[in-house]
Amino acid sequence: MSQAPEVTAFFDEASNTFSYVVKDPESAACAVIDSVLDLDYAAGRIAFDGADEIIAHIRDKGLELQWLIETHVHADHLSAAPYIQDALGGQVMTSEKIIEVQETFGKVFNEGTEFQRDGSQFDRLLKDGDEYSIGQLRAFALLTPGHTPACMTHVIGNSAFVGDTLFMPDGGSARADFPGGDAGVLYDSIMRVLSLEDETRLFMCHDYGPGGREVQYQTTVREERENNIHVGQGVSREAFVKMREDRDKTLSMPKLIIPSLQVNMRAGDVPRDKDGNMVLKVPVNKL
Numbered sequence: 001m002s003q004a005p006e007v008t009a010f011f012d013e014a015s016n017t018f019s020y021v022v023k024d025p026e027s028a029a030c031a032v033i034d035s036v037l038d039l040d041y042a043a044g045r046i047a048f049d050g051a052d053e054i055i056a057h058i059r060d061k062g063l064e065l066q067w068l069i070e071t072h073v074h075a076d077h078l079s080a081a082p083y084i085q086d087a088l089g090g091q092v093m094t095s096e097k098i099i100e101v102q103e104t105f106g107k108v109f110n111e112g113t114e115f116q117r118d119g120s121q122f123d124r125l126l127k128d129g130d131e132y133s134i135g136q137l138r139a140f141a142l143l144t145p146g147h148t149p150a151c152m153t154h155v156i157g158n159s160a161f162v163g164d165t166l167f168m169p170d171g172g173s174a175r176a177d178f179p180g181g182d183a184g185v186l187y188d189s190i191m192r193v194l195s196l197e198d199e200t201r202l203f204m205c206h207d208y209g210p211g212g213r214e215v216q217y218q219t220t221v222r223e224e225r226e227n228n229i230h231v232g233q234g235v236s237r238e239a240f241v242k243m244r245e246d247r248d249k250t251l252s253m254p255k256l257i258i259p260s261l262q263v264n265m266r267a268g269d270v271p272r273d274k275d276g277n278m279v280l281k282v283p284v285n286k287l
Contacts, residue, residue: 001197003137003157008057009203009217012036012050015077015256016206018217019050021057022134022156029135030058031067032090033154033161034205037078037268041256044280046270051080055087065090066134070122070268071163071205072151073101075178075261076254079268091123092267093132095143097150098122102265104179108286109262121267126152144193146186147174153193159201160221165189166202169223170210172230173240177248179287183241190231198222258282 006023020033032054038047058065065088068081072095081092102117119125126132128143139156147164154161164174165186173190176183193202200221207215226232231240254260259280263270270278 001158001199005134005137005157005159007159007201007203007218010036010050010054010057011215011217012038012077014038016208016215017074017077018203018205018207019054020161020203021054021063022137022159022161023061023063024135024137026137027135028062028064029066029137030063031069031134031156032058032065032081032084033069033203034071034074034163035068035080035084037080037083037263039078039256039259041259046078046278048080048083051083054080055084058088064135067132068092069154069161070094070264071154071161072148073098073105073261073264074164074205075148075257076206077256078260078263078270081268083268093124093126094119094122094267095141095150095152096125096127097143097145098125098265100149100180105261105265108179108283109281110283115266115271121265121269142192144189145180146176146182146184146189148178149180151189153189155196155200158197158199159203160193160196161203161205162193163205165193166224166228167204168207168210168216168219169227169232170213170229171204171207172228173244175248175251176244177251183244183248184237186244187231187237187240194221194225194231196221198225253287257287 008021023030126141142153
């Protein structure tokens with residue numbers, strides 16, 4: 001808690017996603033968390049405006065990129081990690097549980113044997129509790145599944161980047177109905193996050209501006225524990241599971257789930273056909 005990373009947020013309005021540049025205050029070292037690639041799905045076109053903004057920030061500040069962190073396999077946007085890595089270096093890392101996600105969705109998308117289901121597309125796979133550093137900043141990874149099997153919360157100094165495990169207090173929690181998701185496991189993971197010190201800063205991956213308010217991305221463990229509409233004030237596991245399962249039945253699939261899963265389980269690389277052209281599959285009645 002004595003170390004306070006310098007955090008710069010970048011917002012992708014199309015997917016309501018926050019990406020972060022997390023800097024060591026004692027050096028030029030930094031990490032990028034949950035970057036976004038621009039996709040016009042209807043036109044089949046990708047662009048790099050959001051990623052270029054992050055790259056420009058890192059270059060303008062004279063920073064050294066060490067890590068590109070994926071908190072989980074996102075279902076609502078494509079990762080820009082390979083694009084940023086090509087420009088600035090660094091290593092891409094995620095949970096070792098990516099292997100479970102690759103196995104599940106390798107079947108959904110009818111991927112052949114050329115698609116490796118061993119996490120080898122990533123530079124580093126993290127186990128629960130694994131430690132790493134960003135310059136002098138100490139960090140460790142907490143396995144927080146439930147939304148997906150591979151979700152991780154990254155605790156960096158006095159801050160935690162929770163991915164889709166939690167939303168702002170008035171936003172509640174993430175859905176748990178994707179393949180490999182589990183509402184009870186999600187509750188356990190949220191309790192694990194909320195066992196961190198009260199003043200730990202929590203940074204969200206998404207915010208949808210409930211009630212029409214402006215989007216927000218930062219809160220604290222104390223604020224979530226006291227005011228989160230899904231888990232605050234000691235909501236029981238049983239009550240949460242019922243609420244979450246009932247609510248999830250009413251939700252439609254994310255608009256970009258089909259391209260996002262194909263790309264993100266490959267660490268952000270877009271699949272290609274035998275001629276090297278970027279292609280995406282549309283599985284029918286599989287999700």
